Amino acid sequence: MGNPRVIYWFRTDLRLHDSPALKAALDLNPEEFWPVWTWDPRYVYRARVGTNRWQFLLDCQNDLSKSITKLNKKSKLFLMREAPQTLFPKLFKAWKITHLVFEKDTDAYAKDRDEVVKKAAEEAGVEVIIKSGRTLWDSDELVKKNHNKPTMSISQVQAAGPKIGKISRPIPPPKSIPDPGDTKLDFEPQRPEQNPDLNSSSRLQGDKSYERISGPNDDFAVPTLEELGFARATSSHRGGETIALQMLDRIIADEQYTATFEKPNTAPTAFEPQATTLLSPHLHFGSLSIREFYWRVQDVVDNYSGKASHPPASLTGQLLFRDMYFGAQAALGYSFGQTLYNSHCRFIPWHLPSKVDHKTKLVTGEYHVDSPQAEEWFQRWKYGRTGFPWIDALMRQLRQEGWIHHLGRHAVACFLTRGGCYISWERGAEVFEEWLIDHETACNAGNWQWLSCTAFFAQFFRCYSPIAFPKKWDKEGIFVKRYVPELKGLDAKYIYEPWKAPMADQKKAKVRIQGDGKEQLEGVYPKPMFDFNERRNICIEGMKKAYKVGLYGDDPKAIDGTWRKL
Numbered sequence: 001m002g003n004p005r006v007i008y009w010f011r012t013d014l015r016l017h018d019s020p021a022l023k024a025a026l027d028l029n030p031e032e033f034w035p036v037w038t039w040d041p042r043y044v045y046r047a048r049v050g051t052n053r054w055q056f057l058l059d060c061q062n063d064l065s066k067s068i069t070k071l072n073k074k075s076k077l078f079l080m081r082e083a084p085q086t087l088f089p090k091l092f093k094a095w096k097i098t099h100l101v102f103e104k105d106t107d108a109y110a111k112d113r114d115e116v117v118k119k120a121a122e123e124a125g126v127e128v129i130i131k132s133g134r135t136l137w138d139s140d141e142l143v144k145k146n147h148n149k150p151t152m153s154i155s156q157v158q159a160a161g162p163k164i165g166k167i168s169r170p171i172p173p174p175k176s177i178p179d180p181g182d183t184k185l186d187f188e189p190q191r192p193e194q195n196p197d198l199n200s201s202s203r204l205q206g207d208k209s210y211e212r213i214s215g216p217n218d219d220f221a222v223p224t225l226e227e228l229g230f231a232r233a234t235s236s237h238r239g240g241e242t243i244a245l246q247m248l249d250r251i252i253a254d255e256q257y258t259a260t261f262e263k264p265n266t267a268p269t270a271f272e273p274q275a276t277t278l279l280s281p282h283l284h285f286g287s288l289s290i291r292e293f294y295w296r297v298q299d300v301v302d303n304y305s306g307k308a309s310h311p312p313a314s315l316t317g318q319l320l321f322r323d324m325y326f327g328a329q330a331a332l333g334y335s336f337g338q339t340l341y342n343s344h345c346r347f348i349p350w351h352l353p354s355k356v357d358h359k360t361k362l363v364t365g366e367y368h369v370d371s372p373q374a375e376e377w378f379q380r381w382k383y384g385r386t387g388f389p390w391i392d393a394l395m396r397q398l399r400q401e402g403w404i405h406h407l408g409r410h411a412v413a414c415f416l417t418r419g420g421c422y423i424s425w426e427r428g429a430e431v432f433e434e435w436l437i438d439h440e441t442a443c444n445a446g447n448w449q450w451l452s453c454t455a456f457f458a459q460f461f462r463c464y465s466p467i468a469f470p471k472k473w474d475k476e477g478i479f480v481k482r483y484v485p486e487l488k489g490l491d492a493k494y495i496y497e498p499w500k501a502p503m504a505d506q507k508k509a510k511v512r513i514q515g516d517g518k519e520q521l522e523g524v525y526p527k528p529m530f531d532f533n534e535r536r537n538i539c540i541e542g543m544k545k546a547y548k549v550g551l552y553g554d555d556p557k558a559i560d561g562t563w564r565k566l
């Protein structure tokens with residue numbers, strides 16, 4: 001085969017430290033080595049990706065590119081503006097590639113995409129090397145060791161994981177990167193609109209920056225948000241391996257915090273700084289290795305002289321939850337992200353269900369509105385004008401920052417589904433998919449199923465009150481006042497129930513509690529959209545009935561699960 005001419009395809013691993021796939025690529029001793037990131041239109045345009053997550057991605061790419069250049073002035077991250085399925089066959093030929101190396105991705109769409117690329121490589125005589133590195137254990141192996149079943153509990157992960165072996169120690173970053181070969185391209189890109197994977201409303205139509213694979217300046221540069229036509233990001237959370245490792249260093253330096261961390265005791269109302277690590281977006285983009293995180297924490301725990309916490313509440317326990325959802329998704333594929341065809345997800349006749357696109361087997365943005373009231377509640381929930389300040393503060397924090405604390409996610413998810421609106425978890429998951437900077441298909445769908453009591457968790461009578469729950473953490477309502485500034489003058493005793501404030505208090509606080517918030521008038525905050533206690537009881541009754549009917553609802557054909565099979 002001659003000397004190796006290697007493309008390293010960066011995807012879910014935007015880092016140099018602890019990357020088994022990158023190590024495998026460099027171990028080939030390449031004569032020429034191209035670090036590449038391909039613009040994957042399906043990932044980038046069909047998925048709901050808000051501006052804040054875009055910014056985080058571009059941050060990670062810029063940081064990685066700089067780090068590569070530090071190791072080799074001639075190299076960087078080569079941003080290629082075409083879908084990998086059509087780009088790679090042309091690249092293999094143009095650059096006479098011998099090897100393609102990348103980190104394994106078990107997301108349903110990624111699996112399909114990678115199969116197409118693998119086939120093209122096979123046809124071109126290119127050897128493909130794939131290494132697991134995104135989770136503590138390889139998710140497919142985890143499923144195998146869990147009796148070929150999706151991992152639906154932490155104890156299953158704790159039993160199956162060690163059967164694969166001990167979690168690997170992190171690998172140090174490379175000391176050098178080989179030169180890239182020629183980067184001339186003698187072919188035209190496939191225009192995005194020629195890509196059948198893109199819908200006709202794609203923002204890409206007519207976008208000039210895609211006329212050249214190497215970008216408008218022919219330099220393979222990471223684009224800016226402006227170039228992509230986005231407004232400015234609003235989140236203060238920034239991406240990149242450098243920042244991720246600094247954040248981890250700061251956490252690890254605080255031995256007591258690291259060793260005694262217990263998730264249920266961290267405040268969802270804390271901000272600047274938040275009470276948990278906020279490393280989730282870095283794990284999502286791979287700017288932080290999960291094993292680096294795991295072992296740095298475990299070493300502190302092992303050497304701690306006091307009483308350390310244990311999984312599942314501890315920090316390493318949180319990482320096990322991540323592996324659990326990845327294992328469930330690896331086993332269930334596309335169906336894991338929806339109720340339909342998902343053998344592990346309970347059917348509930350929600351008032352605002354999602355609709356499934358049978359062709360692609362994906363939940364689409366369309367839905368059937370069978371209750372105008374539910375649609376109105378959904379919009380008020382999404383845009384933070386429910387009239388419940390705790391819920392509104394969280395949803396506004398999510399939209400602005402792209403991140404909220406885990407218990408905050410619990411509160412808004414429970415409120416939307418079984419503890420308030422009785423709206424499908426899939427509708428909530430779509431909003432999270434758009435706005436979260438840490439959006440991870442497996443974790444998002446899995447946690448929404450958990451919170452809506454459709455899988456993983458079944459105690460539907462335990463609901464979060466939007467009044468009593470936040471009071472436990474923040475009596476003064478400092479968090480609410482930060483994200484719902486209309487209420488900043490209000491006396492703390494009314495902060496979670498402003499509708500109870502007498503007119504004199506409202507006047508003093510320069511706020512009027514009135515209307516439904518549709519018109520955003522200065523100094524006005526909406527009335528609550530329903531009586532919470534009444535709604536909670538209605539929801540619990542609904543859940544009781546749905547649980548009696550069984551996992552598949554009351555469709556007679558569904559009882560044996562046959563309608564789940566396409």
Ligand code: FAD
Binds near residue numbers: 279280321322406409
């Ligand atoms: P920490 O408490 O510091 O935990 C460390 C790491 O452990 C996190 O970075 C994360 O990678 C992992 N982790 C912690 N809790 C969970 C969990 N319950 N499930 C899976 N992994 C976990 N997490 C995502 O990464 N992406 C998502 O799209 C996502 N969607 C969610 C949707 C809902 C409705 C809920 C209730 C939770 C969701 N989570 C998601 C899980 C969890 O809320 C976040 O991982 C966590 O809040 C991130 O903050 P952190 O990094 O400070 O977490």
